[in-house]
Amino acid sequence: MGGNQTQIKFILLGITDSLPAQTPLFIFFLLIYIVTLVGNVGIVTLVRVSPSLHNPMYFFLTHFAFVDICYSTVISPRMLADLLSEDKTISFSGCMMQFLxxxxxxxxxxxxxxxxxxxxxxAICQPLLYVTIISSRVCWQLVASSYLFAFLSAIVYTWCTFGGSFCGPSHIDHFFCDVVPVLKLVCSDTHSSEMVIFAFVTINVVGTSVVILLSYISIIRTVLRMCSAQSRARAFHTCASHLMAVSMYFGSAFFMYLQPPSSHRSLDKVASIFYAVLTPMFNPFIYSLRNKEVKGALVECGRRLFNHWQHKRVVSCRT
Structure with a gap:
């Protein structure tokens, strides 16, 4: 990336160019962003303060919620500002950092x-060895390796996307700096960059999908061998929330990134809104409304807060 590239400014065309639609969309997406923050911060806080949720499953969930908070914050504030602003320009470095x-x-x-x-x-296939296999140390190692590989992949994506020459139009037909609309503005040959990006997307998305698929194949085989119908129902219920989150996220990701660049069309913005804006909002509800442990922890926290408030009220009345 040459020094002259950093002087380039892009213009984000946003979700729509219809002026009457921009204010209602601003209100709609602002509410979504607020709900996303409240829901995911609530999940993180609840897991931290509830001893009953101090186990590996909810350890991973707190990191998942934290990523959703950051994920949404990278996209939504800029999108909201552009809906009300006439100046939709973003610097080359700002665009690159947002994408990274x-x-x-x-x-x-x-x-x-x-x-x-x-x-x-x-937990389901090897319950007697669960504490040994998924120890606290292993949890931290798995999360750290996830962040490390994700960061290394992001550097490769960013270099391939912004490493070319930008000498044509500067209008990005999207509401944030994503790989497909940015690559359309590169005037040098992008074939090799597209192949590298496709390879890394395949490794990340398809690779993790295979891990999930194999895990659930093993889970289903184990569950079907269970004698008790109640045990089978409990096992499937334990996995239901995760399966819903996987289906929403990977479904839109496959649609968006595992197709040839020539196939991308106007539906891409809808898919991007779904996985970048809506999915982070849905996840807290999926994991709370369908999970008895989370609902139980919410009730317990509410009871403790009420008892604390009642105790303070009685003390203040006596004084």
Whole structure:
């Protein structure tokens, strides 16, 4: 990347160019962003303060929620500002940094989902060895390796996307700096960059998908061998939340990134909104509303807060 490249400024065309639609969209996506922050911060806080949730499954979930908070924050504030602003320009370095952080978090989310699938596999298929296999040290090693590989992949994506020559139009037909719309602005040959990006996306998305698929094949085989219908129902219920999160995230990711560049069309913005904006909002509800342990911890925290408030009220009345 030459020094002259850093002087380039891009213009994000955003979700829509319809002026009447921009204010309603701003309100809609602002509410989504607020719910996303409240929901994911709530998950992290709940796991931290509830002893009943201090286990590997919820350790991975707190990191997943943290990534969702950062993931949404990289995209939504800029998108919201552009909906109300006439100046939609973004500097070359700003665009590159947004993409780098986005790519890092997106890859980290893939790996965390795979780690969570592996955790469920061990819990159901090898319950007697669960504490030994998924120890605290192993949890930290798995999360650290996920972040490390995600960061290295993000550097490769960023170099391939922004390493070419930008000498044509500067309009990015998207609401954030993503690989496909940015590569369309590169006037040098991008074939080799596209092949490298495709290879790394395949390694990250397909590789983690295979880990999830193999984990659930093993889980299903183990569950079907269970004698008790109640045990089978409990095991499937334990995995239901994770499967819903996997389906939403990987479904939109496959649609967006594992197709030839020539095949990309207007539906890409819809897919991007789904996985970059909506999915981080849905995840806390998926893991809380469908999980008895989380709902139990919420009730317990509410009871403790109420008792604390009632105790303070009684003390203040006596004084």
């Amino acid at each position: 952080i986005f790519a890092f978090l997106a890859n980290a989310e893939c790996h965390l989902l795979a780690m969570m699938a592996y955790d469920r596999h061990v």
